[in-house]
Amino acid sequence: xxxxxxHPSWVICKSGTxxxxxxxxxxxxxxxxxxxxxxxxxxxxxxxxSNEGSKATYEQxxxxxxxxxxxxxxxxxxxxxxxxxPEDSSFYICSARQKFFRNSxxxxxxxxxxxxxxx
Amino acid sequence: xxxxxxxxxxxxxxxxxxxxxxxxxSYSGSPELFWYVQYSRQRLQLLLRHISRESIxxxxxxxxKGETSFHLKKPFAQEEDSAMYxxxxxxxxTGKLIFGQGTTLQVKP
Numbered sequence: 090x091x092x093x094x095x096h097p098s099w100v101i102c103k104s105g106t107x108x109x110x111x112x113x114x115x116x117x118x119x120x121x122x123x124x125x126x127x128x129x130x131x132x133x134x135x136x137x138x139s140n141e142g143s144k145a146t147y148e149q150x151x152x153x154x155x156x157x158x159x160x161x162x163x164x165x166x167x168x169x170x171x172x173x174x175p176e177d178s179s180f181y182i183c184s185a186r187q188k189f190f191r192n193s194x195x196x197x198x199x200x201x202x203x204x205x206x207x208x
Numbered sequence: 209x210x211x212x213x214x215x216x217x218x219x220x221x222x223x224x225x226x227x228x229x230x231x232x233x234s235y236s237g238s239p240e241l242f243w244y245v246q247y248s249r250q251r252l253q254l255l256l257r258h259i260s261r262e263s264i265x266x267x268x269x270x271x272x273k274g275e276t277s278f279h280l281k282k283p284f285a286q287e288e289d290s291a292m293y294x295x296x297x298x299x300x301x302t303g304k305l306i307f308g309q310g311t312t313l314q315v316k317p
Contacts, residue, residue, distance in 0.1 A: 121303055132294065132309045133252070138302070182252065186303045196242070196298050197305055199252040 091117055093185050095200030103208055104175060110168045110203045112183030119185035122166035123197060124158060127180040139166050173207045180204050210235050212297050214308035221285050222316050229280040229311045231269075231295030240298040241278040242305070243269055247291045255293070256280070265289070285315045 092115040100108055112122055121140050125133040137158050139145040145158035155177075157169040166185075170177050184197040211234040221227055233239055243255040255264055258271040258278060269280045278295060295308040 123304070130292075130310075130312065132307045135304065138304065184252075184305075195254050195257075196240075196303055201251045 091187070091195065091198045093119075093183065093198045093200040095183050095203055097203060098201055099204045099206075101206045101208065102173065105172055108170045108173055108205060110170075110181055110183070110205075112166045112168070112185065112200055114164045114185040114198070117185075117187050117198075118163040119166075120163065120188045121186040122160055123184045123186070124156070124166075124168050125182040125184070127182055127202070129180075133182060136168075170205065173205070175207045178205055178207045210297060210299055210306050212295050212306050212308035214293075214295055214311050216311045217309065218312045218314065220314040220316065223287055224284050227280075227282045227285045227289070227313065227315075229293050229295075229313065231278045231280065231308055233276050233278065233295075233297050235276075235297055235299075237300065239271070239273075239278075241269075241271060242296045242298070243267070243278075243280050244294045244296055244307075245291050246294065246310075252294070285313075287315045287317055289313060290315045 094113045096111045124136045127133050135148050136151045137145045137147045139158045139160035141160050141163050147153045160166040180202050182202040183200045186197050213232045241258045244252050245255045246252050256269050267282045271278050292310050292312050294310045296305045
């Protein structure tokens with residue numbers, strides 16, 4: 090149980106386009122989803138926390154107009170990288186937290202990640 | 209400040225050798241600590257949480273509040289243990305995980 094599906098797994102696009110990444114909790118309701126960015130051989134950097142039905146909370150230094158987050162339902166959150174440029178190329182990972190996460194054996198369940206390459 | 213430090217970027221050992229991946233934390237309250245593993249091209253997986261005090265794939269980790277450490281240990285490393293290992297701290301009631309920088313474990317045959 091507690092599977093998180095992230096789509097697409099890999100996307101290559103031209104500079105200036107916008108890219109949408111989906112994160113779905115398949116068998117549980119995720120009141121909170123987290124979006125991370127990971128550079129090669131580096132740690133996960135939390136970008137934002139999204140709560141269902143409310144605006145996302147962004148970490149310091151993350152441009153909210155560049156990285157649009159929507160969490161419209163208890164099973165889906167999306168991250169849109171707007172007007173993407175080569176410096177936005179990275180590995181983006183989402184995770185989802187169950188409503189009563191302290192009763193769960195894991196605080197967050199992670200997706201497979203999306204490799205974004207901007208040409 | 210809430211912080212997790214993994215001092216070693218790379219740890220390289222031979223198969224059968226003991227392994228210890230270091231993790232130190234800084235947290236004002238009662239910490240909840242985890243070890244995650246990321247195998248090549250796979251998702252991040254929970255390996256251990258300190259609360260459960262379990263042993264997974266031969267790995268153990270003990271919380272030492274005096275030394276603010278949560279080192280990951282395995283007595284005999286296997287080649288399939290080669291992966292990236294992250295120590296993480298759960299921050300209060302927000303559910304945010306604070307990750308260390310990660311340590312790449314390379315087990316040579």
